[in-house]
Amino acid sequence: MRKLLNTLYVTSPNTYLSLDGENIVILKDEAEALRVPLHNLEGIIAFGYTGASPALMGACAMRNIALSFMKTSGKFLGRVVGEVKGNVTLRKTQYRLSEDEGESHKIAKSFILGKIYNARWVVERATRDHGARLDVDKLKGVCQTLANALKLVEKSQDLEQLRGFEGEAAAQYFRVLDDLILQQKDDFYFNSRNKRPPLDNVNAMLSFVYTLLAHDTAAALETVGLDPYVGFLHRDRPGRISLALDLMEELRAVYADRFVISLINKREVNDGGFTRMENGAVIMDDDTRKAILKAWQSRKQDEIRHPFLQEKMEWGLVPYAQAMLLARFIRGDLDGYPAFMWK
Amino acid sequence: MEYQEEDFLLLSGIQHFVFCKRQWALIHIEQQWQENLRTVEGGILHEKTHDNTIKEKRGDLIISRSMRIFSRTLGITGTCDVVEFHKSRDGVTLYGREGRYKPVPVEYKRGKPKQGNADVLQLCAQAMCLEEMLLCDTTEGYLYYGDPKHRLKVLLDEEIREQVKAICQEMHELYDRRYTPKVKPTKSCKACSLSELCLPKLCKNPSALAYMKKTISEIEVDK
Ligand code: SF4
Numbered sequence: 001m002r003k004l005l006n007t008l009y010v011t012s013p014n015t016y017l018s019l020d021g022e023n024i025v026i027l028k029d030e031a032e033a034l035r036v037p038l039h040n041l042e043g044i045i046a047f048g049y050t051g052a053s054p055a056l057m058g059a060c061a062m063r064n065i066a067l068s069f070m071k072t073s074g075k076f077l078g079r080v081v082g083e084v085k086g087n088v089t090l091r092k093t094q095y096r097l098s099e100d101e102g103e104s105h106k107i108a109k110s111f112i113l114g115k116i117y118n119a120r121w122v123v124e125r126a127t128r129d130h131g132a133r134l135d136v137d138k139l140k141g142v143c144q145t146l147a148n149a150l151k152l153v154e155k156s157q158d159l160e161q162l163r164g165f166e167g168e169a170a171a172q173y174f175r176v177l178d179d180l181i182l183q184q185k186d187d188f189y190f191n192s193r194n195k196r197p198p199l200d201n202v203n204a205m206l207s208f209v210y211t212l213l214a215h216d217t218a219a220a221l222e223t224v225g226l227d228p229y230v231g232f233l234h235r236d237r238p239g240r241i242s243l244a245l246d247l248m249e250e251l252r253a254v255y256a257d258r259f260v261i262s263l264i265n266k267r268e269v270n271d272g273g274f275t276r277m278e279n280g281a282v283i284m285d286d287d288t289r290k291a292i293l294k295a296w297q298s299r300k301q302d303e304i305r306h307p308f309l310q311e312k313m314e315w316g317l318v319p320y321a322q323a324m325l326l327a328r329f330i331r332g333d334l335d336g337y338p339a340f341m342w343k
Numbered sequence: 344m345e346y347q348e349e350d351f352l353l354l355s356g357i358q359h360f361v362f363c364k365r366q367w368a369l370i371h372i373e374q375q376w377q378e379n380l381r382t383v384e385g386g387i388l389h390e391k392t393h394d395n396t397i398k399e400k401r402g403d404l405i406i407s408r409s410m411r412i413f414s415r416t417l418g419i420t421g422t423c424d425v426v427e428f429h430k431s432r433d434g435v436t437l438y439g440r441e442g443r444y445k446p447v448p449v450e451y452k453r454g455k456p457k458q459g460n461a462d463v464l465q466l467c468a469q470a471m472c473l474e475e476m477l478l479c480d481t482t483e484g485y486l487y488y489g490d491p492k493h494r495l496k497v498l499l500d501e502e503i504r505e506q507v508k509a510i511c512q513e514m515h516e517l518y519d520r521r522y523t524p525k526v527k528p529t530k531s532c533k534a535c536s537l538s539e540l541c542l543p544k545l546c547k548n549p550s551a552l553a554y555m556k557k558t559i560s561e562i563e564v565d566k
Contacts, residue, residue, distance in 0.1 A: 089521045090373065113555060120562070147562050154559070225373070308554055309544060328542060329551065331373075333525060338551035341558045 007216075007300075008041055009293045011286060013048035013072065019056040041065050043219055045212070047289070048072045066219035073197075073283065076211055081222065090225050093330050094243075098230050105159045107246075107329075107337050108233035112153050112166045114250030114339025119173040120146035121342050122253045126180045134179055142176050145169075159233070173253065180261050187271035197281035201274045202260065204282040205292065209256045210248070212296055216316070217251070218244035220323035226330070247322055254342045255315065259299055268295060308338040346418030352514050354412070354421025354468050357507070360514055361461040363531050367514065368523040369541060403430035405437075405444065412472035417511040423469050425449040435479040446473045448484040455490050460503070462486050464510065467503045 008024070010017065016027040024044065026034040038059060043066040046052065050069065060067040061082030068079040097103040120143050127139045149169035156162040178189055187201060198204040218228040218241045231242025233249065263269050273288030284292075300316030309321060322340050329337040352371065359367040399406040405428040413420035428437060428444035437444050448469040452462060463486070470481040486495045517524070528543040535541065 110551075110555065113559065117559060117562075150559050150562070307558065308551070309542070311544065324540070324542065325551070331523060333523075333542075334551045335549075336551040336555070338554050341555065343558070 006040055007043040007045060007297065008036060009297075010044065010046040010050055011048070011072075011290055011293065013050065015046075015050050017044070017046060017050060017052040017056050019053055019059050024056060038063060038065065043068070043215065045070060045215060064223060066215065066222070068215050070211060070215075072286075072289070073207070075207075076214065079215075079218070090327060090331055091227050094226055095230055097330065098232055101159060104232040105156070105162060107326075108159060108162055109153060109156065110337040110339045111233055111246050111249045112162055112169075113150060114341055115166070115252065116146050116149050116153065116169045116173075117339070117341045118250060118252075118254035119169065120150075122180070122258055123173065123176055130182060133182055139176055139179065142172050145172050162233075177257065177261075181264055183265045183267055184270065197277075197279075200282055201269075201271065202264070204274060204284055205260045205263070205269070206257065208284065208289070208292065209260055209296070210252070212293075213248055213251060213256050213319070214241060214244050217241075217247045217319045217323070220319040221247065221326075223320065224323045224327040226323065226327055247319065247326065250322070250339045250341075251318065254340075255318070259296065263292065263295060307341055307343055345415040346515070348413075348420075350515070350518075351413060351418055351420040352511070352518060354419045354465065354472070356514065357419075357465045357468055357510055358461040360510055361459060361464060363529070363535065364513075364517070365524045365526060365541060366531075366535060366537050368517060369537055371514075372518060372521055372523060404428070405440065412469060412476060414468075414472040414475045416475060417468065417471060417508065418515055419468060419472070419511055421469065421472070423448050423473070424451045426473065433480075435477050437477075446470075446477060446479065446481055448473060448481070449487055449494075450484070451487045451489070453489045456486070456488050456495065460506075463497050463503060464507055466497055467499050468507045468511070470499050471504065471507060 010026060012028060012033075014028070015033065018025050018027055020035070022039065023035050023037050024041070025032055044060065045068045047070050052067070052069075057067060057080045059065075060080055064082060066079060069077040071077060097107065123139050123146070124143050127134060127136050127143070146169055149165055149172070152165045153162060153169075156165060174193055178191065181189065181202070189200065189202065191200070193203065193206070198207050221228040221243055226243060228241045228244040231244075231246045233246045234240065234242035268291055269288055273285050273291075275283045275285060277283065300314060302315050303312055304315055304318070305312055306318070306321055308325070313321060318340060325334065326337050328334050356367050356371045359370055407426045407428065408424065410423045410426050411420070412423055425448070427447045427449060428434075428440075429447055430442055431445040432443060434443035434445035436442075448466055450462065450466045450469065456462070466484045466486060470484050473479070474481055481499060483499060484497050486497055487493075488495065526541060526543050532538055532541075532543040535543075
């Protein structure tokens with residue numbers, strides 16, 4: 001497998017990213033704050049009002065380093081994309097499939113099967129690990145519902161039906177997400193998903209982590225030559241990385257949600273790191289963001305065994321492996337797209 | 344049959360093709376690898392005349408380096424590391440030179456002689472390009488291996504020429520269909536620089552749909 005390189009997260013506002021030879025140099029108040037060789041990097045994510053030199057952008061584009069800009073909230077603003085990789089034939093096939101409702105449905109089905117399977121796994125795993133502290137019957141019930149949802153999804157006939165089943169399954173899963181939070185319950189609770197803006201600490205964290213994951217799936221798709229903007233489940237919308245969001249579905253619960261919950265349960269974040277605005281919107285402070293990024297980076301380095309490829313790899317490479325499998329399916333090497341189904 | 348310039352394939356692809364057709368397709372059709380392949384290729388295709396800056400002359404020998412070559416009948420283009428022009432009565436006249444010369448291609452390889460005849464085929468293809476461009480005959484070429492340093496004389500007989508023609512034709516057929524052959528894992532895969540892209544292991548688990556079905560059906564079991 002490919003080597004997992006680092007992603008550089010630049011969180012301090014009012015910095016400037018510049019290029020010096022083969023290095024990225026971060027300037028703060030015109031003084032050098034950090035210098036990192038580009039060849040160690042896979043991606044750079046800059047938060048807040050950060051500037052970057054055209055020379056650096058060019059160097060990233062040439063080396064296939066994904067350079068993204070986000071608001072401090074984690075909202076995605078834009079990214080620098082180099083020359084399109086890979087062959088046009090692959091992309092054309094992708095576009096053709098995406099315009100075909102039937103074919104789109106088949107692929108979208110895999111994403112959703114993976115999504116529900118993994119959501120169920122997260123719940124099931126909690127009942128096993130913390131059975132004594134949880135309402136096991138309630139959780140088992142949700143597991144059963146999600147297992148049924150898988151059957152319905154398998155039998156679904158079109159995208160609309162698929163979205164319907166997916167919506168219900170997601171609601172069931174989110175209904176118990178709060179149960180999985182076992183520490184700091186007064187400050188961290190989850191009632192429902194809200195994002196514009198996030199209205200509680202958990203939603204603020206989820207939004208932030210989803211953006212990180214979306215950056216990774218988009219970059220992975222780009223690397224294998226697929227167009228991250230043209231999806232199967234998510235339909236085209238200008239500026240939306242639909243395929244990256246498609247690919248993210250199966251990773252949300254098992255990669256992102258579980259990560260957020262473990263940060264809370266391990267007390268790596270606390271209420272002091274969140275600010276509530278007058279309108280109820282919740283904002284994370286810089287230290288919390290840094291703590292999350294640090295944990296995310298180290299999480300990416302954990303080794304797992306890929307269930308389909310049967311190969312050891314780091315968590316951080318999973319989006320890449322899935323993007324590659326998707327490309328393999330699109331170019332006809334596989335009879336379907338094998339979702340990542342965590343065991 | 345003659346190929347148009349824009350349909351020329353890279354001569355260096357022959358060694359990939361001989362190693363594994365899928366590897367060749369991944370590199371040359373899907374352009375999955377080699378950052379600069381396209382730039383190199385573009386440069387070659389757009390250079391209308393070949394670059395024959397002759398740098399060295401030693402007695403009856405002229406040594407020309409990095410000569411751009413092509414063949415319209417094979418539909419390939421590439422570069423010769425070195426072409427030696429040996430003074431010879433049955434040779435051809437060269438632009439700006441007196442006397443008659445016979446071209447002898449020399450290909451430099453960094454490592455050891457490889458198994459299989461990929462290097463020989465590549466050299467032969469170069470010779471066939473030279474013949475077509477200079478309207479002459481070549482009968483031999485040299486492979487120079489860096490480890491250990493030695494030079495191997497290669498006779499370019501009819502059999503090897505036929506192989507080159509067959510390979511070029513097949514490369515063009517696959518290219519026209521933009522077809523990437525399916526994985527057939529062989530022992531080459533171990534030494535293949537593209538294995539992480541190619542995923543030869545997919546063969547062990549050929550059906551994605553069966554994998555998903557099985558994984559889902561196992562849910563019931565562990566309850
Ligand atoms: S991994 Fe094996 S099948 Fe794939 S390109 Fe390399 S040699 Fe060919």
